[in-house]
Amino acid sequence: MRPPRRTTRPSRARTCATSSATRWADRGERAVVGGGIGGLSATLALRQAGVEVDLVEKDAEWSVHGVGIIQPGNALRALDRLGVAEECVAQGHPMTGMRSWTADGETLLRADEFPPAVEGLPPNNGITRRRLHDILVAAARKSGARIRTGVTTSAVEPGTGDVGFSDGTTGAYDLVVGADGLYSPLRARLFGVRAKFTGQVAWRYNLPRIPDLDRLWVYRGSRGTAGFVPLAPDLMYMLTIEKVPEGAPVRLPREGLAAEYRRRLAEYGGAVAEHRDLVRDDAEVVYRPVDNVLLPAPWHRGKVLLIGDAAHGTSPHCGQGGAQAIEDGVVLAEEIAGGAPVEQVLDAFMRRRFERCRTVVEGSERIGRWEQDHTLDIDPDAVAHAVTTAAMAPL
Known part of the structure; x- marks a missing residue:
């Protein structure tokens, strides 16, 4: 990772201006907010396109x-482009398909096989969140992106791309990419839109993998679904x-979670x-x-663009949340690589991304x-099929 260029030149942004601020970047670079x-x-896609990138992560x-x-076929296709x-x-x-049963586990409702999206790769893949994170972080560091943790934005000027950071530094960017999650401060600040409760809650618990679990298994209950996702040869997670x-309250204390989960099953x-009885550890x-x-279109204000969960955070029913975020980065880099002005890049990005992501979120x-x-x-099966068809379409 190359060292930051530091000067004492003051920021041009009124909202970020300070005569003593340290300059982090100048025009011609892009900032990504959220790791x-x-x-x-x-970050990976932009670096592959030859773009200088500053990535900041608040944690x-x-x-x-x-x-x-879950990494469906379109996620693996986008990850393949990222290497x-x-x-x-x-x-x-790997996951080759899906099976679904009634809640009692007796009646098989569906048994689907999924075609691969990339030759030589499985149709779907399950992976632990930690392992995926480590893979992407290692690749981002290797790419030469400038990365800072424990830092986020304190001020952003959409019209100019000037940014003030929480550590007192500033930057001037052609584009600021907000990838700061479902509860995005940037979205709240620029658009005044907040995530809403869908009426459901989700449970997850890691367990030793069932030996023949090579598909997503789903059981349809009276209030929702439960099931299993393979993550490694020796690991799976149970989901509800x-x-x-x-x-019952929506928010639950940490103490007693395992017993409550067992009751819900x-x-x-x-x-x-x-x-069910293997669920024992509250932690x-x-x-x-x-x-x-x-977020209604467009997802940008001036030189600030929101992507991923910040723009289109979805419930997990179709396994597409991470996939759509990865695709956002690939598509953005493709448009930037074309050399068009930032306004045209953002318009083209929205044309390629909005309807696809809306289908996922609303479906x-x-x-x-x-x-x-x-x-x-x-018809939940018909809706899931429509979402999958849209998600698997070429980027």
Whole structure:
């Protein structure tokens, strides 16, 4: 990683101006705010396009949350363009399709095989969130991007691309890419839009992998779904997405989470029932309300563009959240590589990304509504097929 260029030249931005501020970057470079899946993918893609990139991540420890993630075919296709798909597969576990049952585990509803999107790679892949993070971080460092952790933006001037950072430095950029997550401060600051609660909550718990688990297994219950995702030869996670029981709080304390999760799984049979009693450690239970957001087009103000969950955070029903964030970075870099002015780049990016991401967010939300109320006139399989078809279309 090359060292920062530091000067004492004052910032040109009124909102960032300070005669004593240290200059971090000048015009001709891009800033990426947020070091999650979207921010790291955008950084990698931009560096491959020959663009100078400053990446800032507010978490000094650069930790990640969650147990694992599904990488569908379009995610592997985008990761292949970034040069890291094979490593993700090597450190994960392939998934060849999906099987779904009724909640009791007795009646098989569907058994689907997925075609691969990239020759030589599996149709889908499961991987731990930590391993994916480490792969992307290592690639970003190797790319030559300038990376700072424990730093975020304190002020952004969309019209000029001038940025003030929380460590007192400033920068002047052709483009600022906001990849600061579902609860994006940049989105709140520039657009006044916040994520909303979908009515469901999600549970995750790591367990030893079922020996023949090479697909996504799903069980449909009365308030949602439960299932299993392989993550490694010896590891899987159990998942549940459900409507909150009548009278139960949405927010739950850490103490007692494992026992509560076991209670929520009481209606399930089959493999879920066989593994339910293995949920014992409160600290290992990942529980969160399911929120989503779809920022109306355009996702940019002046020289600031939002990508990933900051622009189109989706519920996990179609396994497309991470995939769409990765695609954002690939598409943005392709448009920048064409050499057009930033305004044309952003317009072209929106033409390629908005409808695709809207299909994912709105389709996933529709499936979630049906899980909460089976009387709704919604065919969840048809909706999932439409989302997958849109997501698998060429970029």
